[in-house]
Every structure is written in structure tokens, then in C-alpha cells.
Amino acid sequence: MSDDKRYTVGIVGCGRVAALHAAAYTHVPGTQLVAAADIDADKLDLFCERWSIPQRYDSYEEMLAQANVDIVSVCTMDNLKGPVTIAAAEAGARGVLCEKPMAFHLEEADRMIAACDRAGAKLIVNHSMRFEANYIGIKKMIEQGEIGNLRTIRGHLLTPERRDPASWHAHYQTAGGGNLMHDCTHLFDLIRFYAGDPEWVFATVERGNKTVTIEDVGAGLFRMDSGCLFFFESGGRRRYGTFEILIEGDEGRLAIQHGAGNSLERSGGYGWEPYLHRWRMQTEPVAWEPVATQRQHAWINAVSDLVDCIENNRESVSSGKQGRAALEMIMAIYESQRQGLARVDFPLEIRDNPFIDMLEKGQI
Secondary structure (H helix, E strand, C coil): CCCCCCEEEEEECCCHHHHHHHHHHHHCCCEEEEEEECCCHHHHHHHHHHHCCCEEECCHHHHHHHCCCCEEEECCCHHHHHHHHHHHHHCCCCEEEECCCCCCCHHHHHHHHHHHHHHCCEEEECCHHHHCHHHHHHHHHHHCCCCCCEEEEEEEEEEECCCCCCCHHHEHHHHCCCHHHHCHHHHHHHHHHHHCCEEEEEEEEECCCCCCECCCEEEEEEEECCCCEEEEEEEEEECCCEEEEEEEECCEEEEEECCHHHCHHHHCCCCCCCEEEEEECCCCCCCCEECCCCCCCHHHHHHHHHHHHHHHCCCCCCEHHHHHHHHHHHHHHHHHHHCCCCCEECCCCCCCCHHHHHHHCCCC
């Protein structure tokens, strides 16, 4: 991109994650924040003052109609990501950076992808580990055979039981589901990044906390087309939170862990830097070797990728189609529960959200 080319940017939703987007745009040459929209006037004013954004709107419809924006960041509640993305494409945006999860169900995801394809807009779903150097490095380690052929992956994204019934995160009308939707979408996307597409899943979903309308436990087993088995647990009603992945090959292991010292909250957005260890079969079972990591701002890399996709008319490594595939894994977990813990094969034929269906029918 030439030095004088500038893409104007509008952000919809001015909460915590929007600040990570705003910071990224200030670091990517050729992008300029010009507009923001939020229904909360106080939040909008504080956000625009913090990031020197001149145009303020109390609705995304007004922003898209009046502001001349080339790129739109979608940082809303989960129930609005689909409508905002579609509206942005139809309003002429050249690129959309949409936070995860991209939609409530596959029908909505398909409409988002189709709208962007019709308009020629580049769509990125921000599964930010795809833009983080350490997780890209782990993929290279796997591909180079450092632990041999993949056999098993075990993933845990566990959370404390602390949902506030007053929060939008706690209700399916605004969140679409619980930890599986909001957090484990990262885990499922990452497993596809490493181990290919899923072939089938057996899973269970529970809602133990009846004061909220989301699940608080999810667990199950996927078979990936690489031959790898992927076991997962989500939520879990602990008094702590953990994010851990154990990747096992036939010649060694990789262990990925997050901790307070390298969390998003502590690192100011330079997040997802893991604690990474490797064990190879030539060593004792307890001799895990630390692997050096680095700290990057994944959102800067995502914005840079979006600009490059626009400039070179290419699809992102975290495109709408990739985001849809992660969503399909979540819908398959819900569908396994809806069918009585049955095996569910891919690709899915359903287009609804089975969790919402079960909840409305009193089945969960």
C-alpha cells in the first residue's frame, strides 16, 4: 500500500474489545479512525475522546449511512454481529473485522459471507490466535514433525461460575450460548488450524445454573480428518479459570498454558502469549523443555492482514469461511446433546442453533 493511501475506519460497539481494535488501527499505516457507534452515549463519548474519533453515532445504521468508512470493526454484543456485518457490506465497506463468534447459527453466518461476497468486501472473523506469532509457530512445529504425527489433542477452557444474571453474556438472546460460544470458539478454531476439519463429534452440554440461560458445561470428543482425536471440556463450574492444550504426537508432546502473567488483562492487549513446553521421547517423561515465546499484539496483525487482503484481493487465513467452520463445531456439540448425546457427522445439515431450541422447549 502506498504511503498516501488511507482507509477510513468505523467501529461499532465501544466496549473492552473495541479498545484493542482502536489501538491496532493507530499502529497500522494507512488506516484512520473516523467514526464510532454505540447505543450507550456515555460509553461512546469516553471511547471517542480516548481515541480522538471525530464522528459519533448512536446507531450503526446512522454511522453506515452518514460516515464514509472503508473498514468496519464489529465489536458488538453477539446478537448484533450478523446484522452489522451484513449492513456494513451493503453500505459499501471494503473490509469488515468481526469479533467472534461471528453469528448465532449457520444460516446467519452464511448470509454474512454471501453479503460480503456480493459486495466484494473482505471479511475477517477475529480468531486472534491465527494472528499471534507463538500459535503460528506451534503450527510450524507440528508441520515440521517435531512431535511426529498427530495422535491426540486435549483442550480445556475452564471458567469460574460467576455469570451475572444482569449481564448480556448470561442470556442466550444476546449471547447465543455460554462458554462454548464466547470463549471456546477460539479453541475450536485453533484445533482446525492444527489438525484439519472435523469428521464427527460426540458431546454433552449442561445448564446447572438455572439463574442464567446459557450452558455452563460442555465436553466431548471430535475426530479430525487428520486422524487426530480431540477431547475438550468447556466451563466446568470451577472456582478458577484455565486455558490448556496438550498436543500429543507419536514422538512427543507440546503443552500450551495461559496464566495470569500473560493474560489479556495483564498484557494490555498483547495477549495470547502462552507458556509453552515441549517433551520429546528421547527424554524422561518429566523433562519438559521450555520453548521461548514472544509477545505480539494480535489485533495489529489482524488489521494489517485485512488491509493486505483489500490491497491484494485475497482471502484471509481467518476469513468468514474459517469463522463459520468454528461455529459449525459449536453447533454440532449442541446438536449432539439435542439428539441424546448422539454422534453427529460433518458437514451439518442443520442451520439453527440447537441450544436455543432446547432451551425454549425446556429440554436443557
